Amino acid sequence: MKKQLITASLLLSAATSFGGGYQLNLQGVRQMAMGGTGTAWPWDASTIFYNPGGVARLKGIQMYGSMAFIMPSTAYGNRENSGVTSSNERTASQTFTPFNFYIGGRIAEDSRFGLGLGIYTPFGAGMKWDDNWLGKYIVQSVDLQTVFFQPTVSYRASEWLSVGAGFVFAAGSVDFRQAMPIHGNLGADIDDGQAHLHGNATGVGFNIGAQMKVHDDLQFGLTYRSQVNMDVEGGSAKFTVPTSLKDSFPSTKFDARMPLPGVVSAGVGWRPLEHLTLQLDLNYTGWNSYDSLRFDFAQTTTSLHNVRAPRHYRNTLTTRVGLSYRISSVVSIMGGAAYDPTPVTNGFVSPDLPDADRVVLTCGLTVKPVRGLTIMAAFEGSNGVKRNGSYDFGGFSGVYKSTAAVPAIGLYYNF
Template sequence: MKNKLLALLGGTLLSASAMAGGYQVNLASQRQIGMGHTGTGIQTGTSSIFFNPGAMSYLRENGVTVGASGLISKIAYRAPEPSGVEAMTDNPLGTPFQLYGVYGINDKLKAGLGIYTPFGSSVNWGDEWSGRFGLNELSLTAIFIQPTLSYQITDQIGVGVGFIYAVGGVNLQRSIPVQNQQGEYGRAELDGNASGIGFNAGIFFQPSEKFSVGLNYRSKVDMEVEGGDATFTVASAVSSRFPAGTQFDARLPLPSTLTLGVGFMPTEALTIAVDASRVGWSAYESLRFDYTAEVNGADFSESARNYEDAYIYRIGAEYKVSDVLALRGGAYYDNSPVMEGYLTPETPDADARGLSVGLGYAVSENFSIDASFLYINKEERTDTGALAGGIAGTYKSVAYIPGIGLNFKF
């Protein structure tokens, strides 16, 4: 059965969905993706705004980085026996991006701005699959805007903190089990903009040229939707149960992340990095929508999620072949926060393994290019989803993620 789902995935053009634990997207820097997305315990350049603001104070030049990934993924589904019906998501290409800029106020104090996309999901199951009354399509976007300050207390210690303002939105569509005269099912669409605030803080310690360590904390951000639009397309005979002009409020937590990172530099050419992260997914207890009017007899809908905190373990390395060329590689293991009985088609999550490679090329003293490629394979998982209003069956996900970044120094 497992080989059958893998064959189904392999024979189809793949497209995007969230491919880290839950709806997290760990694609914050092309250099660091190539190193397994490590970076908390080493100097990462302008992307330290994300990985560890404490290390930003060590930058000796002003810089700007812009990069993006093409998130190409697919989820395969098989219904329980005896039907064994299969389905496949058909999603648009995801394009997580990052933009960082750092400016030195003086030798010890640095100011920076980061704009990046650490959370998101795009899942399209279509209108014909057997779970259409649970979900047809989901789009979740979150863009973090983070002004940051970093100060080098001593030659060995740097600290930094950034304020996060998050903007985004959610669009959820599902079929309604009522039919019109043509036999077409009804449809519900919830669409709204969201925003939230948080912070990112870090400390970086480098006691020698061969060893460094860092600790970084990104806070939880509650994305609040107020006055979103709830649109229902149903047969006229039941339209009174689904009033036009209904609006909704909702809240989606983007969890906190605490990361400890260590860096080893055994030679001038080789850098090895190891990170361990704890992600506070237990903040996601339920998915609730509060309506301004009664919809099918109720003024709210709520489904349990009860995620649990999860860990991510990463290792990566960079080897400088020459003054202009660097080669990179990395791997990670990402625990799923979704407990048994709570799997849903919006995030059919499972423990994941990632393998990455990358390279950096210095075109000149002031301009360089980073390229990366990440492969993610999530374990095949069978679940009833009974505790969360999910769709029983077996799910399997894979992803292929190329990316490119441009770095400017001045």
């Protein structure tokens, strides 16, 4: 039974890497600086992601590129009175670099139609613990990368309403390592076994939106980004174990499906003063689609079984606010905040995703040095509340505290 739990724990961890702590809201630098708001107001070509309906309102064709630098940190400590030797751990310093590229706008100055293409990274990041830390039998390291490709069409139906839709093709990969409590002659903590899971995944979905311009100073937006089921076919599962156990843990292939949840967003943008714009976004994420995990191995043994395990995620409502103040025709400054509740319920707080409710603060600026060109910079600080949680399936518990610093840069050119 113990051997079966080793593999089940491994695969659960790999799948939760697609969960709440890895959903990124960094698809536009200006929007990031405004607390992640952007559903209502089509500021630039990144509206291809935030609201496809706004593409038909862009002035001219725009080319946009940006990159963020995610620097996360998670600290771990034992629960009080846990009966386990005292341990205080921290993840290794890492920097992840999600990127975004957009090109789009109205096909002609007087046209009602807009076209665009977005290439962006809505999920990604990772975590690396010391190879010999207390929770090594659940996770040592995990790394996730995703890229979405979204061709988009938009139509301005009237002066006040425009709509749009984009088809999404998603590609991604996950790499996961975990120690196994199986060792050779040197003993535990010296030559533990190791499991290594690697897979490439693809999926499809869509992004639709409506943008409503009630007045030049008052605009609304509503979007739905569909669930994308990431299908892993022929993923690689390799096990480093003593020779006597190689038949029990053979290197093999596996198939799996991992859902990335759908998101409904509603937003409003209001310009009470000529130089000041305020925004509010609400993001409702359908995490309850993540109710269970299934992994099927090409080769099974008495120790290596297909995995069927429940995951009781809950839907979340994220609130975002932001503002932009235009100092001059050249410089604008932005600020914002968000409250992002975790979808991870008690009993499923694993060290590969020790997610918790988070408070996010943001700031940034834009500079227009020459006609048509805008340079953008932003910073986001994310602070998760301290969480005392357990991972019942793996029999592991502890107190977690996660933070992240995320600077970003970008530019766009309006042709």
